[in-house]
Amino acid sequence: MHLLAFLPLLSSLVLQCIADPFIPNPADYVLPFIGTTNGGHVFPGATLPHGMVKAGLDTNSPGNQAGYDADPQYDAIGFSQLHDSGTGGSASLSNFKIWPFASCSSFTECPTSPSSRAVPRKILSDGSPDDAASPGYFASNLSTGIRAELTTTRRTALHRYTFPSNSSEPRLLVDLTDDGLQSGYDVTLLIDPTTGRVMGDAWFEGSFGPGAYHLFTCVDFKGEGYDISGPTEYGSWSFNTVTQNKTNLSGTYSGSSGALLTFPPATNGTTSVLVRVGVSFISSAQACSNAEAEISDWDFERVRSDALAQWNELLGRIQVDPTGVEEETIQLFYSSLYRTHIVPADYSGENPKWQSTEPYYDSYYCNWDTFRTLYPLFSLHDPERFALITRAMIDIWRFEGWLPECRGATIQQWVQGGSNADPILGEFFVKYHEHATALNISVSDLYASLLTDSQNEPGDWDLQGRQAIAWNNLNYVPDELNSDFGGTNTRQVSRTLEYAFGDFAISQVAKLIGNDTDAAKFAKRANGAFNMWNPNITLPGFPGVIGMMQLKSSTGAFDMYTDPRHCSVNDPTHSTCYLDSNNHDGFYESSPMVYSQFVPHDTAQLITLQGGNESFIDRLDIIFNQSYFDPTDEPSQQIPFMYHYANRPGLSTKQSRQVISESYNTSVSGLPGNDDSGAMGSYAAFLLAGLYPVPATTQYLLSSPFFPSISFSNPLYETTTTIKTNNWAGNPADGIGTVYVSNVVVNGEQYKSNCYLDWDLFIADTVIELTLSDDDNLGCGDNANALPPSLSTGGFN
Numbered sequence: 001m002h003l004l005a006f007l008p009l010l011s012s013l014v015l016q017c018i019a020d021p022f023i024p025n026p027a028d029y030v031l032p033f034i035g036t037t038n039g040g041h042v043f044p045g046a047t048l049p050h051g052m053v054k055a056g057l058d059t060n061s062p063g064n065q066a067g068y069d070a071d072p073q074y075d076a077i078g079f080s081q082l083h084d085s086g087t088g089g090s091a092s093l094s095n096f097k098i099w100p101f102a103s104c105s106s107f108t109e110c111p112t113s114p115s116s117r118a119v120p121r122k123i124l125s126d127g128s129p130d131d132a133a134s135p136g137y138f139a140s141n142l143s144t145g146i147r148a149e150l151t152t153t154r155r156t157a158l159h160r161y162t163f164p165s166n167s168s169e170p171r172l173l174v175d176l177t178d179d180g181l182q183s184g185y186d187v188t189l190l191i192d193p194t195t196g197r198v199m200g201d202a203w204f205e206g207s208f209g210p211g212a213y214h215l216f217t218c219v220d221f222k223g224e225g226y227d228i229s230g231p232t233e234y235g236s237w238s239f240n241t242v243t244q245n246k247t248n249l250s251g252t253y254s255g256s257s258g259a260l261l262t263f264p265p266a267t268n269g270t271t272s273v274l275v276r277v278g279v280s281f282i283s284s285a286q287a288c289s290n291a292e293a294e295i296s297d298w299d300f301e302r303v304r305s306d307a308l309a310q311w312n313e314l315l316g317r318i319q320v321d322p323t324g325v326e327e328e329t330i331q332l333f334y335s336s337l338y339r340t341h342i343v344p345a346d347y348s349g350e351n352p353k354w355q356s357t358e359p360y361y362d363s364y365y366c367n368w369d370t371f372r373t374l375y376p377l378f379s380l381h382d383p384e385r386f387a388l389i390t391r392a393m394i395d396i397w398r399f400e401g402w403l404p405e406c407r408g409a410t411i412q413q414w415v416q417g418g419s420n421a422d423p424i425l426g427e428f429f430v431k432y433h434e435h436a437t438a439l440n441i442s443v444s445d446l447y448a449s450l451l452t453d454s455q456n457e458p459g460d461w462d463l464q465g466r467q468a469i470a471w472n473n474l475n476y477v478p479d480e481l482n483s484d485f486g487g488t489n490t491r492q493v494s495r496t497l498e499y500a501f502g503d504f505a506i507s508q509v510a511k512l513i514g515n516d517t518d519a520a521k522f523a524k525r526a527n528g529a530f531n532m533w534n535p536n537i538t539l540p541g542f543p544g545v546i547g548m549m550q551l552k553s554s555t556g557a558f559d560m561y562t563d564p565r566h567c568s569v570n571d572p573t574h575s576t577c578y579l580d581s582n583n584h585d586g587f588y589e590s591s592p593m594v595y596s597q598f599v600p601h602d603t604a605q606l607i608t609l610q611g612g613n614e615s616f617i618d619r620l621d622i623i624f625n626q627s628y629f630d631p632t633d634e635p636s637q638q639i640p641f642m643y644h645y646a647n648r649p650g651l652s653t654k655q656s657r658q659v660i661s662e663s664y665n666t667s668v669s670g671l672p673g674n675d676d677s678g679a680m681g682s683y684a685a686f687l688l689a690g691l692y693p694v695p696a697t698t699q700y701l702l703s704s705p706f707f708p709s710i711s712f713s714n715p716l717y718e719t720t721t722t723i724k725t726n727n728w729a730g731n732p733a734d735g736i737g738t739v740y741v742s743n744v745v746v747n748g749e750q751y752k753s754n755c756y757l758d759w760d761l762f763i764a765d766t767v768i769e770l771t772l773s774d775d776d777n778l779g780c781g782d783n784a785n786a787l788p789p790s791l792s793t794g795g796f797n
Contacts (some may be wrong), residue, residue: 026315027308029327031666032133035071035086035680038669042084042339045138046068046150046157048307049314049341050361050385052350053279054083055150055157057093057131057140060118064180065207067094070668072129075118076140078175081157081217081279084408085342086675087365091180092207092408096200096217098275100161101171102144107244109380110171113256113334114178119143128668135315136307137464151304153294155287158222159275160300163265170271173237174219174259176200180206185251185254189236190284191247191261198259199284208365208406209413209463214352216280218288221263222298224272233262274298281350281410283515293370314341316690317381318382320699320707322393324730329706332667333688341382341680344389345445353410354399361392366406368416368498369676371423376693376700377682379431380762383716390428393421394442397449402456402464412463414579417491417588418498419453419466421690426450426696427503431510431759435716447513450506454499454522461487470554471499475528478554479586490579493532493586494548494563494635497598500529504601505696508796518563523791529599533609534558539593541563545619547609549596551586566594569627583744590635591596593628598635600694603645604790613646620646624655631663632673635685641692643700644755644788650740650776653703656687657735657791660706690723697796698759699788704739704772706731712762721766742773746783756788757782 023029035042043066045056058078061069067083078097099117104110111117122130130141140152145164150157163170177184183205190199201216221228238257247436249257265271276298278291295303315334322330343363351360364370378386378753396404405419406413425446429436436443455472458465469484470477477492477499484718507522532549539545540563567577568591578589587595597620599606607616620642623629630636640659643651663672664684671680686692690705709724729738744751745759746768761768780786790797 003268008205018747021316023269023330024316025312025321027135027311028336029331030311030315030338031331031335032135032338033131033198034335034666035671035675036066036068036070036668037063039063039673040669040675041086041088041369042671042675043083043342043605044068044082044133045343046136046307047444048136048152048154048310050344052153052345052347053081053152053155053157054342054345055081055152055159055277056083057148058180059098060114064094065089065091066094067091067180070131072121072123072127072130075120076142077118078161078178078292079115079150080179081277084363084365084677084678085339087208088675089208090675092365094180095204095215096277096279098159098219099173099175099279100146101173102146102164102167103169104171107171107233107235107260107262108242109430110173110242110260111240112173112242112258114175114182116240117173131548132466134308135311137304149300150363151300151307153303154288155279155350156294156301157277157279158295158303158357159277160316161273161275163271164248165270167260167271168265169232170273171260172221172266172273174198174200175256176217176258177202177254178256179204181205182256187249187254187257189249189257189259191234191236191259193234193247194230195381196261197261199288200258201284204409206411206413207408209411211411213411214281215409216282216287216730218278218284218291220276220291221261222274222276223266224274224300224633225261226266228263228273231261232264235260235441238615248651253375265718281347281352296431299655299672300369311338314382317713319713321602321709323708324728325707326731329565329688329731333685334663335666336490336681336684336688337355339675340377340678340685343677345457346388347410351410351457355648356395356399358395359388359392360395361389362407362410363677364407365403365677366403366413366416367420368406368418369679370682371427371632371687371695372637372679373682373693373773374678375424375696378383379427379683380712381714382433383714384439386428387432387441390425390441390446394445396532397452400443400464401452403449405464415462415464416579418495418502420502422450422500422502423505423695426508429509429512430696430698430714431556443513447509450509454503454506457484457486466499467495470627471496471528474531474554475525476531476552479560479584480553482554485559486578488581490581491586491588492551492585492590494534494588494590494595497529497595500526501598503528503785506790508696526601530605530609535609537561537564539622542622544615545622546591546611550592554704555621560586562592564596567591567628568593568630590630590631593623594630594635594639597623597639597642600638601796602654602791603642603788605792607646613739616646617643617648617651620651631659634676635731638692641703644701644780645790647779647787649755649780650778651676652701653740654735654776656692656703657731657739660684660687660736661733673728694788698758701756701788702741702744702754704741704770714762717763719765721754721762721768723768723770724771736776738772740773740776742775742778743769743770743771752783753781753786754778755786
C-alpha cells in the first residue's frame, strides 16, 4: 500500500501528540508570495504537499523559472499545471497553459499566441498585482475583468474562471506547446466537439541538462451552477491562426499550438466555468483517469478545503509559541517551512521509464542545494515522506545504475558537485535505521546504491555518480584528466570536498549495519578533504589567514593557484564559477575562502590546520566582515554556526540572527536569492528554530529560537520534543540581547552541552529547557563532550 494512504491515521496520531497547539491553523501564517520576484523564483500557486501538479499563473517575465513574477510590469500569459520552485537554470515545466478570453471580435480573431494574448493583471492601490494565494489555492484578477482561481489534487488541477457580466461568448484556450522555454514539439491534439474534452501531448526540452520529456493532458469543462452542455464553437490554433472546427493535430507538428473553445454564458447570474486538467507522463488516457478519479465531483471548494487541511496537518507538526513574537517572524517561519514541502514532487504512478511498485519522486533540482538542510528538517517532522523519497531514489539506482543527483520531469540534469544523494540517504538511515524495514526500505539496496556512487564511475559523471576512478586512486580529484574522460574537467576542489563528505555519510551507514571494515575505510576516505589543503596560501591583504583549499595535480603538486577571493564579491576578475566547461579554477559557485571551511565531519582538524581557535575565529570574522559569506548560496550555510567548534557559540548566535535580519523578510523580494527547491526555506526555518543540522549525523547545533518555545512532533515515534526558554526576552533587532544559551536542561537533568542536541532527544517525549543570557562569551560547557563532535577527536563513533 502507498504509505500516503496512512496519512489520515498519521494525522490523528500527530493531533494526539500536540496538546492544545499554539497555532491550530499554521497555514494562515503562510505567505506564498515571499521570494516571487528579484530572483527568488518561488512558485506561489496551488499544490498539495509534494504534489505533482502545481497550478499557477505564468507571466512573460525573464525571471519566470517558476512561471510567476510578482513584478506588475509583467503580463499574464496563462495558467499552467506543472512548475518547480526556487530553481536557477532555465525556466522549467509551466506546461499546458489555460487562458480565458472575455471577448474576441470573432472566434477566429482571438489572439492565441502567448505574446499576443498577454494582458496585465489588475493593480491594487499599493501598486502590486491583484493576486492572492494560500496553501492549496491561487487567484488572480486580470485587467480583462476575468477572475481566475486554481486548486489541485496530486495529479489534477481545477481552475475556475469567472467572466464579467458583459461576456456573451466566454472562451477558453488550451496551449499544448508553450512551456517555460516555449520548447514544445511533436504535438498531438484531439477535441471532442460534443463535450469539449481536449486530449493532447507534446515533447518538451529539459531546463538544466540534455534530453526531453513527453507529457500528456486531458482537459474537461463544466459550468458552475449551470449546464454548458458542450462548446458552441471549437477549433485548433497555431501561433495566431485559428482554424474553426478542426479537431485534431498530429505527427511532427511543432510550434505554438492548441485548442480554442467557446461556451455559452449563464442565463441567470454569474458565468463561472470550471476547467479540470489532468496531467500524466504516461498517456492522455491516464491523464483523464487521474482527473476523473481525483476530482469526480467538480467541487472547487471541497478540493480547496482538502488541500488546506493537508497543509495545516503537516505544518502543524512544528508548533511555535507566538507570545511576544512579531507576526512577521511567525509568518516567515511557517512560510519557510511551507516552501520545503513543494518539491521533490510525488510522481508515483507516472514514471514512463520503467514499471515498479516503488514510489517515484522527481524534481530533485538539485541535491547539491538541498542535502544540507532540507532533508534534516524532514527528519524532524516528516519521516514517512522522507522514507518515500528515499525509496524512490533507491529505485532510480536500480533501473539507471546510480542515485539521482539533479533531475527534472523524469530526465537527468547536470551534476553541480558531488553525489549528494549519498548524505541524503545517510541522513535518513542514521535517523531511521531502526524503522527502515517497517518503512519498506531495503537496507541492502540502500547500502549497495551508496557503494555504487562511491566506487563505480559512470559513463558521464556530469549527469550522475562521481569521477570515481581518480577519487578512489588518489583520494582527491586532480586538476587534470588522465585516463578518465567521462565528464567535464571542472570543480575539482569542491567535488573533492563533497565526495569526502559523501564517504563520511557512507561510513556512518556502514557502522550502523555492522560493517566495521567499510566504516573504517570510508571514514579514512572522508579524510581526503584535507588532501586539497595547501598550507602556503594566504588571503591577499590578510597575511594572518594562512592555508587554503587549492587545486592539486595527480602527482601531488600544488602547481595551480586559485586566488582565495575567486568567485566572491572581492574577486578582482569578477568570476561567477557557475557550470562552465571553461571554468578550470576548481570551485563551484563559491570562493576558496568559503569552501576551505567545508569539512562538516571534522571541523576540529580544520581548526588545527587554521592555527587554533583564535585564528579560526579570526578567519570566520573576516569571512563575514569582508562579505565572503554569501547568503544566496548553499556553501555558506554552515558558516554562521562554525564558531561553535571553537567554543564560541555566542558568536554563532549573533551571526545566524544577523543572517535572518539582513537577508530574509516577508516581502515578494524577501529572499537573498533563488529559494533552490526549498534549500533557503529550510535554512531560514532552522535559523529561526535556533538549530543547524550536521547531515548524516545525530547532531543538531544549538542556538536560541526566535520563539519562547518550539515543538517538533514526530508521527512515526508518536512523540513531541519541545525546546523552551526560561527567560525569553524577545528578538532584538541587532541580534544582541538575552539570546545566548548559558545552560541546557533536558527533562529536568543537566545536559552535556550548550552547543548541540543529539537525535535521541527527538525520538522520545522530551522537554529541553534553555537558560538565556546576554553574555556572548559563554562556551559550550565543561563536559568532556561539550564541543560538537569531529572525526579526529573521536566523534561520530
